Amino acid sequence: MNYADTVEKVMSLLKEKKVCSSSRKSHRDCYESLGSYLDQNSTEYTVKARDEWFAEIKKSLPSQRCVIWIRYVYQLEEMDSSGTVSDRRLYLNQSVYDKLPVSWKDDLDFYLEDCCKRYTKRTLELTRTYFSEGLLIFDEIGVVNISDISYEAVLILVNTKMYQSAETRNVILNYTARMIQFYEKIGKCTKPYSLLFNSQIYPHIGLIDAFSSENKAALQKTIDVIMSAADFKGKIEPFIECLQAHGYIGTTLKLAKHALTAFYLFLDIHDLGYHPDIVWIWFSEVKNTLGTSWLHWRRVLSFCNEYLLSGDIHPGGKYKYIPTIYDELPEWCKEAVAGLLEQKKREYRESGTLKSYRCSCASFCLFLIDHGYDSFKQISPEIIKEFSIQDEHSTFKGRATRFVIVRAFLRYLEEHRYTERHGLDQCLISGSAPVDKIIDVLSDEQIQRIQEYRLTHNAPVELRDIAIVLLGLKTGLRAYDILALRFQDIDWKKCQISIIMKKTKTQITLPMPVEVGNAIYSYLKYGRPDAESDFIFVRSKAPYGRLTGKVCTRALYRILPERNDVKGGGFHVTRRTFATNLLKNHAGIDDVMDALGHRDPTSVMKYLLLDDERSRKCGLSLSDIGLMLEGGL
Template sequence: MNQYNIIVQQLLAYLTKRKQCSSSRLSHKQCYEEFGQYLEENNLYLSQEVADQWIASIQGKYNWQKCYFWRQYISQLIVFQTTGSIPDALFYQIQSSYDKVPDSLKYYLNLYLENCRSRYTDRSFEIAKVHCSRIMYCLSEQGITEIQEIAFSAIDMLIHTDFHCSKDTREMYLLHARFMLEFFASLNIIPAELSVMLDDRIYFQIGRMELFSSEHQTLLEQFRNKSSLFSACEFHERISAFETVLRDLGYGTTQLKSSSHILKALYLFLYRYGLGYHPEIAGIWFEEIRRTLGNSWKNWRRILRLFKQYTEEGIVFKGTRYTYRIDILDTFPEWCRIPVKSFMDRLIREFRSHSTARNYKFSCLRFCRFLITNGINGFDKVTIAHIRLFNLTAEHATPYGRATSFAVIRQFLYYLEEQKLLQTGLHQALFSERARSAGITDILGGDQIQRIHEYRHAASTPMELRTAAIVTVGLELGLRASDVVRLKMKDIDWKNRRVSVIQYKTQNALSLPLTTAAGNAVYRYLVKGRPETASPYVFVHHHAPYDRMSTKICNNSLYCILPERYDVVNKGFHVLRRTFATTLLRNNAGIQMVMDSLGHTDNTSVMKYLSFDEERMRLCPLSLTQYSLLLEGGAV
């Protein structure tokens, strides 16, 4: 510290010699005393890095003007320690930024100020001149002598400069810098991309490749040497065409602006580092900048996937859903993977839903994992002993889960036998120890049905009209949720008052009379509630893309009218189908008519509804005498 104090005393004497005013010398002295105390307490030495740390630590204690001047005082001290003097540019703190700008840059500064003079009042123009001069001076300190020399590194410097001022004032500095660079870009002096990057709202979402992980940097360099799908400039040209496709699909203004922002950020990254567009490059870039996106990262990911689809297919499919996790099937060896995939494809061809095929997959992979664990490397090596061992050791949380899983695996084993991949008959060695479950059929009560019709009459908003129409169609026609969401305009014959569909679950044709209640509910929705869209489906999303909904919305529609159903076991939309069947039976419909109305080909699932036909059940009582049973009290 003695050496530090000696340098401080020498500098204060130097200031007196150069006739610095007393108030300035006092301010210098106060600055050096506090900085010296900081050095002593932290056992540090005089350096620019330590000085920056100290200034940062006192910014909450003093106003920004004082911090700004004290930063300059420390810079004077560091220079004086080395040279024994202070150059004029650093000595005269009150020199304006405009006067500090080198003549080679001042020419372009004056050119811009002259161009924008008419847009400002006198006071605003003076502020703009100060801000632009400060920007030019910062660029000159980075060794830039001509505007053409401005590069992305200069943008990095400006973005990370605090300008020793408040946050709002810093934003004004960057705003004027952006306007000035846009002017130079309009004269083709610099690329337009430089001015676009000079914005906090997008800069930190562009990313810097030199800060990426070494693995990702290596991959990007490899792509640089390979052929991309197209150049960064062509990528930029395709953005507007992509936005037109989204607009035609009904995407709103907010989503269109979001997609433009996302793709612009990717373009600036590609342009800066001389890369072309490739989906894998976009994927690497997204993984690196994801942490800067906050809760919006899912939207960024979706837009990138939609653009990938657009570049590969030329169109964007409405309602596209994406999965981003690695498929567990891909982690299994080929001898497992190919048969399981083939089995799933067969299920789809048999009109099983994709969700059903996916659930089957997990049961099949459970069996495959068991084989791998026990050293089996092919289905042709499976014996009955392996099947029995699996039967004894497979663990499940519930008997029902075990029985369901085993039923799926038996189907898979039988499929393998058909394909000559497994010894014939082995599927019979896997058995279930649980009988088929039976429970009390749940239907809606009369008061709940009445509440549905009351809701239908009172519905007025688009969402209410859709909710009323969906639930009324389920109650009056007995359609499954999977058929309600797939109901198309052409399926309704308004003249003959009939609805004809191909059932999604069974692929059987079904034709039903369109009841007055259902017809009115659907008509009111189509006229007063449904968004304008070219979608062929009756019920559509009320936000872009306006296309077919998921079956989950059917369940939510029911809960909206009957919220108590949410806490009921087997609480879903299917209760309306069960209520529909029971109502038919109570109205003296025959078993065959109920089967036809439900689209069933056998009466197994219909018979359970007979227990709700109380009036006709009373007509067929059993005699207690026939079974030698006595009533309480001994009477027969």
């Protein structure tokens, strides 16, 4: 801003508008005061300099003069920005209310009549002034009464630079929103325009004009909408109630309402309907406005899509947001891979195993595509050899696992006539050499610390942690068997736990030690949320669903933090410790097998190495095997 020139332009305009001499003198005094401040500090006019000057004059001038002078300075900024000062900023003899057209006055008076019983006379006058400020902006863009308001007009108002303090600007917008909301309730406004004034929603609505060209094109292609914007709006409250029914409270419910309201406004402003594809196109554009809460928004939107399609949500489910390699494969590849996966499902393979199969087969197919293949009939030993050479696994075991899966895929292709070649699966190695590892178990000192933790920690999650860890340590149950425990699996009178083990499908009945029973009871009475679930162990926060296996490992780490630094030091160490302690207490191999639910004694033999006392009894005399000690002794 050229300060001196801008001041003269404002003063000339005041004279042209026949503003009284006292008012012009007051303007001049204000501008001279600010100009002197800028000269003394050797600085140009900036917002920062303006605020520092204002903070200084507030100490010495009457508050009423300060309020008037800051308005004069906003006139300077408007002149510099637009080349003039609007009449509503010049504070001519007419009040702001008097500058309104009759149509707006009628609408405002009708609203104020409804407010007069709630406001004092002074408050009513201030209210009329603030309303008039906002309505004058509508008038300037051709909106002359409440019935003419549109989304476009409200967006212009919200984005208008008012040359007011931030506080005054917010007051004007809030008052205008109240009036519009009043007319929405009585049916004179047919759209929820007042929602655009919500500062927690407006920044995240998104406008198509600002979208990327790719997303604009994608929106044009999405024409088969599932429901209208109005119907979508009607689903928001039932969806919030669904979240509440699943135990969600507080922040999640508030965020869900904000997110879905913002999306509804986006649809309504642009005359679009609801479709899951539109949700994700919109989310990709507004994501940058969400800060660190974008992950929470994404999950809420996934819940909403699920609710609108099925009528409920599955809080424990996992959602896929990024396409996998498999998703991008051509149909001739997908058909064969899907067939193999279906076969493995019928063999009762776990979901993790199926995921490994899908990933390895997709990588093999992608390799073929990159080498120009468009059919499995072209596969040859040479291309398989090349695939094995380029594999990037860092360990031999990792490569061998990948090759075992691809071998199975090649056999499937041969059996189902996708290729005429025979024996292609023999072109890849099929396994890795066996590896013996030193058995890792908990020390006596660590076991003692677990017992001490139980006596000194009483928070809900801590009670759950100790119950889980003691179950692993005293019964040898695997993590997923512990988390699968249901109320009917425990016989409290007989102190027994009866389950079907997930890994071996073996039914097993174990004694429940008193300390384990007490730990479970303490968790159920003082730590477990009031959740309608058959599972004993549930999430500590909504949704109160079943836990995952990682919870057991994290429980152990919270009690024994040093285990986090042990390679392979997960929850399974409690099962190994349980087996080792059984052997140390002179249990037989068969007893250990029964306790662990094993069918093969070979997996128990490795624990014998840790039984120092009985291992010493197995020692052989050196003379019996022909070895002599030095000196002949």
